[in-house]
Amino acid sequence: MMSALPRLEALPLPLTPAPALPAGYEIAQGRLFYRGLDVLALTERPVFANGRLTRPATPLYVRRLSALRENYAYLNAVFAAAKVQVGYPRHMLLAYASKANPSAAVVKTLLEVGAAYECSSAFDVDVVRHAYAQGWLDRTRPILANGFKIPPYADALLRLRADGFQNLLPIFDDLEELESFAAAGLPFEVGLRARTLSEQPNRFGMDAETLRYAAERLAALPHLRLTTYHAMQTVSAARGLSYQNGLIHSLRGYAALWRHAPTLHRFNFGGGLPARHSGMNFEVWMRQTLGTIMAVCAEEGVPVPDLIFETGRYLVQDHALKLFKVVKTRLGADGVPYYILDGSIMSHFPDAWALGEAFTVLPVNNWDGAFVQARLAGLTCDHDDVYPTRRMNAEPLQLPANTDSLVIGFFECGAYQETLGGRRGAHHCLLPEGGELILEANAHGAPAFSYLDGQDAPAMLGALGYG
Numbered sequence: 001m002m003s004a005l006p007r008l009e010a011l012p013l014p015l016t017p018a019p020a021l022p023a024g025y026e027i028a029q030g031r032l033f034y035r036g037l038d039v040l041a042l043t044e045r046p047v048f049a050n051g052r053l054t055r056p057a058t059p060l061y062v063r064r065l066s067a068l069r070e071n072y073a074y075l076n077a078v079f080a081a082a083k084v085q086v087g088y089p090r091h092m093l094l095a096y097a098s099k100a101n102p103s104a105a106v107v108k109t110l111l112e113v114g115a116a117y118e119c120s121s122a123f124d125v126d127v128v129r130h131a132y133a134q135g136w137l138d139r140t141r142p143i144l145a146n147g148f149k150i151p152p153y154a155d156a157l158l159r160l161r162a163d164g165f166q167n168l169l170p171i172f173d174d175l176e177e178l179e180s181f182a183a184a185g186l187p188f189e190v191g192l193r194a195r196t197l198s199e200q201p202n203r204f205g206m207d208a209e210t211l212r213y214a215a216e217r218l219a220a221l222p223h224l225r226l227t228t229y230h231a232m233q234t235v236s237a238a239r240g241l242s243y244q245n246g247l248i249h250s251l252r253g254y255a256a257l258w259r260h261a262p263t264l265h266r267f268n269f270g271g272g273l274p275a276r277h278s279g280m281n282f283e284v285w286m287r288q289t290l291g292t293i294m295a296v297c298a299e300e301g302v303p304v305p306d307l308i309f310e311t312g313r314y315l316v317q318d319h320a321l322k323l324f325k326v327v328k329t330r331l332g333a334d335g336v337p338y339y340i341l342d343g344s345i346m347s348h349f350p351d352a353w354a355l356g357e358a359f360t361v362l363p364v365n366n367w368d369g370a371f372v373q374a375r376l377a378g379l380t381c382d383h384d385d386v387y388p389t390r391r392m393n394a395e396p397l398q399l400p401a402n403t404d405s406l407v408i409g410f411f412e413c414g415a416y417q418e419t420l421g422g423r424r425g426a427h428h429c430l431l432p433e434g435g436e437l438i439l440e441a442n443a444h445g446a447p448a449f450s451y452l453d454g455q456d457a458p459a460m461l462g463a464l465g466y467g
């Protein structure tokens with residue numbers, strides 16, 4: 001119970017200033033507003049669950065579908081403006097890399113605004129079929145198929161093509177994949193994935209010699225038309241010159257292959273775009289990137305290609321946030337308190353403990369009192385279930401000294417965390433998932449909410465075989 005929490009204000013903890021707010025966040029009457037949303041109100045607003053009116057269950061996952069539409073429209077607008085400014089003569093196709101967040105609400109929203117779809121496994125093909133059945137796309141929508149095409153996945157793609165998905169474009173990662181599509185005899189536009197420069201050992205794609213062999217093999221197969229050079233950029237676009245250098249290397253590879261296969265006319269960047277509000281200037285980056293492509297193609301004497309971006313993180317990272325209640329406090333051995341949340345940080349944010357990735361973490365209420373340095377801990381008994389995580393090697397957070405009814409928000413966590421941490425099923429220390437609140441606008445632009453309730457014991461225990 002909240003009343004049983006030790007009063008940290010009573011302890012001689014040194015006070016600290018309130019944390020600085022990134023753009024898009026504001027405080028009013030002691031509460032945090034995020035892009036105009038009163039965040040605390042999301043946990044207070046009654047919802048219908050199991051036929052009764054209740055409060056949303058925390059940890060509460062909140063999706064803002066409008067952010068997905070805005071991000072999709074913004075990148076298209078950035079390309080359109082840069083195309084005019086630098087005189088880029090070709091088109092751009094923006095695909096959603098569903099691996100970043102394959103939830104139905106996200107996929108539906110992005111398909112309905114016209115995104116192409118990038119899939120990576122056999123079950124992802126089932127998502128395409130579901131989307132078709134629901135009317136989110138038709139059979140002319142470009143579908144880019146990456147991922148290792150083991151037989152069940154290759155078969156699912158071949159069936160999709162046989163069922164009339166005419167713009168299904170498999171991208172072969174090796175010669176074996178090419179042969180399984182060669183044998184099937186169905187007509188496809190296809191891509192080849194090149195091995196790109198990488199700071200880590202890279203297991204994807206083919207080297208220049210294998211690409212050339214693949215292009216020759218494809219030239220002998222009239223039903224497979226090579227159009228696409230896939231060059232997954234492994235350096236984030238936010239890294240300026242290093243990104244442009246990686247891109248130049250890939251463009252030289254494109255040009256070399258074009259000389260053997262002039263049917264090539266698409267250059268696919270893969271992913272690598274940072275989140276929309278991560279601080280990168282997308283307008284500058286796009287102008288630079290188009291300029292680089294035009295310059296390298298002119299130097300190499302090859303036509304400028306159409307472009308494909310398969311973007312995951314950029315489209316979805318800022319559409320979601322997660323809200324936790326502080327249910328307990330503990331003083332750490334170094335005198336810094338832990339605020340214990342009603343869920344597991346490890347389960348919800350695997351990139352934080354596994355990779356040391358930082359999220360925007362802010363208190364949602366109690367801004368009108370004093371602040372202290374504190375760390376967050378999950379409710380599990382796992383040593384690593386803390387934030388900042390050990391890999392982050394960061395200072396404690398600045399949090400309100402008053403922990404009564406305190407709610408903590410992890411913002412911009414809509415990319416990858418959901419499926420890396422797993423949805424439903426069983427989680428660490430058998431802590432249940434909370435509810436999911438989906439924010440939409442109705443036909444008149446007024447806010448509309450839908451709510452999926454949290455996990456109950458039979459659902460979790462059932463997943464573990466307790467019948």
Ligand SMILES: Cc1ncc(COP(=O)(O)O)c(C=O)c1O
Pocket residue numbers: 097099100118146147232270271272273310311312313314
């Ligand atoms: C082939 C391919 N395309 C696109 C993406 C999406 O990357 P990002 O989330 O950086 O946009 C990935 C991510 O792993 C990928 O493997």
